[in-house]
Amino acid sequence: MISRRHVLTGLAAAAFSGFGLGSYALAEPFRLCVTRYRLTPPGWPAGLRLRLAVIADLHACDPWMTRERILRIVERTNALGADAILLLGDYVASMRISKLSWPVAHDEWASALAHLDAPLGVHAVLGNHDWWEDYEVQRRRAGPTPAGEALVRAGIRVYENDAVRLETRGGAFWLAGLGDQWAFWPRREEYANFKTRGKIDYTGVADLEGTLAKITDDAPVVLMAHEPDVFPRVPHRVSLTLSGHTHGGQVRIFGYTPVVPSRYGSRYAYGHIVEDGRNLLVSAGLGCSGVPIRFGSPPEIVLAELGYDAT
16 A cells, blocks of 8 residues: 555655756745635625635644744735634644654644634634644544644634634624544554555544534535545535645646545545535645645645635
8 A cells, every 4th residue: 555655755756856856846845825716606695705714734843834934824814814714724743744853832833823813713623633643632532632722722713513603794604613534543453444445444523414503594604624525425505615634635746646635536635626516625735744845736825705706
């Protein structure tokens, strides 16, 4: 079984074989782009305009994603003037990117995120690495997680299968946050599936039906879900699903993504995906996993503008 790490390591080696390509692959992780999407989902209320800034997959670690770099990302995000800021998980690097990287203390990266500011607040879900980093969490197969507690200490609301109704001048909408779908590694006996099928089945804390049951009127729904794999099950009731996790493949060669951490392969690797009239935006995120390279998938902040005319 070829893992994501093996493929990325191989690509890194190939990159280093050509100095120019290797230099770019190492430099791209330090770029910062803003990717804007304008869309009006089916049934979106006339007059409701909503601007959402999205940060995903920081993977805080020194020297690749330091507190100082996170503060620069925060400053750039605040400058977008979004109505709300959404954090889509994987704040930590639960597995060291390389032997030359070190963790950033939870309160350091969380206190940097505490500087985020938007009229409708800052809202967060957890990602798989936020669950995987702590052995005791994995042993008891339950939260709370150190990353989640750090966010709460920083004054940021963390959603786990919960929803809140938010009011704007143009009307109300619901913001829902799904629990992580890959929260727990398989138990020892479950690794038999890996040997026979070449596939690991993770256990999550996600409860899509329970989350949506908390919505009590017909105002539109925006769903935060760290992994996009839930999207085939998301009903039309949800106007927009926002996800990270994939890093856009982290390496994209002429649109081809060799490795995507999803049971659906490249189907939900990146960008604006429309299926059966349902809308999904997948961010390429900001940090790295496996090895500290990006190629064709630069770090990005996403700005989703809902109810605006496409330009």
